[in-house]
Amino acid sequence: MSKTIFMTGVTGLIGRWTAAQLAAGGHRVLGLTRNAKSREPEFRNWIAAHGGAPECVELIEGDLETPGFGLDARDRVRIRDVHQIQNLGALMEWGGDAARMQRVNVDATAELLAWAETMPHLERFVHISGYLVTANAFWRELGFDREKLVANERAKKRAFRKLRERGTPYETTKLEADILVRRARAGGVPAIIVNPSTVIGHAETGEAHQMFGIEGLVRGVQTGALSAVPGRRGDWIPLVTIDYLARFLARVPMLSWTAGEDFTVLHQGTPELARLIEVIADELGKRAPRHHVPLWLLKPLLKAGLDRKTGTPVEALAFINSYRFDTSTAERAAVEIGLSHPGIEQALRKSVRYLAAQTSQVSQAA
Numbered sequence: 493m494s495k496t497i498f499m500t501g502v503t504g505l506i507g508r509w510t511a512a513q514l515a516a517g518g519h520r521v522l523g524l525t526r527n528a529k530s531r532e533p534e535f536r537n538w539i540a541a542h543g544g545a546p547e548c549v550e551l552i553e554g555d556l557e558t559p560g561f562g563l564d565a566r567d568r569v570r571i572r573d574v575h576q577i578q579n580l581g582a583l584m585e586w587g588g589d590a591a592r593m594q595r596v597n598v599d600a601t602a603e604l605l606a607w608a609e610t611m612p613h614l615e616r617f618v619h620i621s622g623y624l625v626t627a628n629a630f631w632r633e634l635g636f637d638r639e640k641l642v643a644n645e646r647a648k649k650r651a652f653r654k655l656r657e658r659g660t661p662y663e664t665t666k667l668e669a670d671i672l673v674r675r676a677r678a679g680g681v682p683a684i685i686v687n688p689s690t691v692i693g694h695a696e697t698g699e700a701h702q703m704f705g706i707e708g709l710v711r712g713v714q715t716g717a718l719s720a721v722p723g724r725r726g727d728w729i730p731l732v733t734i735d736y737l738a739r740f741l742a743r744v745p746m747l748s749w750t751a752g753e754d755f756t757v758l759h760q761g762t763p764e765l766a767r768l769i770e771v772i773a774d775e776l777g778k779r780a781p782r783h784h785v786p787l788w789l790l791k792p793l794l795k796a797g798l799d800r801k802t803g804t805p806v807e808a809l810a811f812i813n814s815y816r817f818d819t820s821t822a823e824r825a826a827v828e829i830g831l832s833h834p835g836i837e838q839a840l841r842k843s844v845r846y847l848a849a850q851t852s853q854v855s856q857a858a
């Protein structure tokens with residue numbers, strides 16, 4: 493049966509590919525975006541070029557920074573009747589404006605969750621956190637018990653006052669939104685949380701208009717600024733391709749058993765960071781660094797100005813870790829929808845090639 497999905501972040505990396513998948517399956521997507529009317533024709537062309545039925549996708553005007561998103565009354569009524577919310581909108585920047593991130597990543601999620609409680613036909617609220625929040629070791633290192641923050645507002649307020657002092661607004665706001673979704677879920681909202689790792693381009697073409705998690709590494713290898721492998725042997729940045737994630741997001745929330753579940757979506761065969769950098773270097777025809785530099789040493793160096801030289805902000809190091817992740821629930825769902833991961837090294841090579849071609853086009857244009 494065809495469903496209607498209200499999606500924030502529809503023009504983003506994850507949103508657009510998921511919208512194309514949904515539209516290919518005959519579902520209707522109402523995508524909230526700024527400057528909707530002027531962007532819709534081009535966006536529909538993109539959907540059509542990526543296998544979706546363009547008439548299934550409609551952009552509606554709204555801004556996540558504005559209370560009520562600035563929606564007009566007609567759109568507000570239409571949203572009330574949807575079957576699914578996909579909350580994929582976010583401000584994703586290293587060292588960005590903390591107040592804006594709080595509004596877009598946290599307050600807008602809180603507002604959507606409040607709507608969800610009153611929506612008569614809502615079957616799923618799909619929220620994206622990130623894979624790090626699923627590791628107990630991550631929470632231990634932060635010094636907080638996630639369940640306590642979900643259950644207790646005072647504990648949550650205290651914790652986030654402290655976390656905000658670290659000056660890592662992207663990570664902090666994502667964590668706070670995660671807690672809000674868990675709390676609403678405990679209160680009855682049929683939410684699922686999808687926790688993808690770093691997303692790279694399409695497995696076949698490498699296409700992706702941004703690769704937030706690995707762009708810095710690719711740039712570092714390209715310019716020679718990455719002269720050592722950050723972290724220790726065995727550390728990694730798990731990857732997932734955008735085509736896999738989009739298919740997952742378009743179909744798994746519709747499975748009957750998924751409400752209340754968490755899904756960690758990543759390729760368990762992602763090579764460790766040293767090998768990943770070797771693959772990037774090989775693809776770019778550059779020499780890969782051999783030696784490791786521990787994160788405890790690298791962090792103060794980046795803070796002292798190396799971040800500008802290498803183009804790697806200290807916040808980006810959060811993605812490098814030695815944790816291992818339980819992906820069994822996501823794999824069970826993937827089997828049920830007939831989805832399997834592509835070879836990840838090959839896919840990474842395609843993404844690096846795509847990124848490098850984009851960068852050279854931009855510099856030629858400049």
Ligand SMILES: NC(=O)c1ccc[n+]([C@@H]2O[C@H](COP(=O)([O-])OP(=O)(O)OC[C@H]3O[C@@H](n4cnc5c(N)ncnc54)[C@H](OP(=O)(O)O)[C@@H]3O)[C@@H](O)[C@H]2O)c1
Pocket residue numbers: 500501502503504505506507524525526554555556557580581582583584596620621622623666687688689690691692702704705
């Ligand atoms: N990409 C990854 O590697 C990755 C990994 C794990 C989790 N995630 C999470 O996945 C979600 C989607 O990420 P993504 O990679 O698709 O991000 P993205 O490409 O940066 O897209 C962000 C989307 O949010 C929209 N947005 C931002 N501010 C807005 C505002 N004020 N009003 C309306 N829309 C606004 C953007 O619209 P415009 O087009 O107008 O800018 C865009 O559609 C985020 O929650 C992110 O934290 C991403």
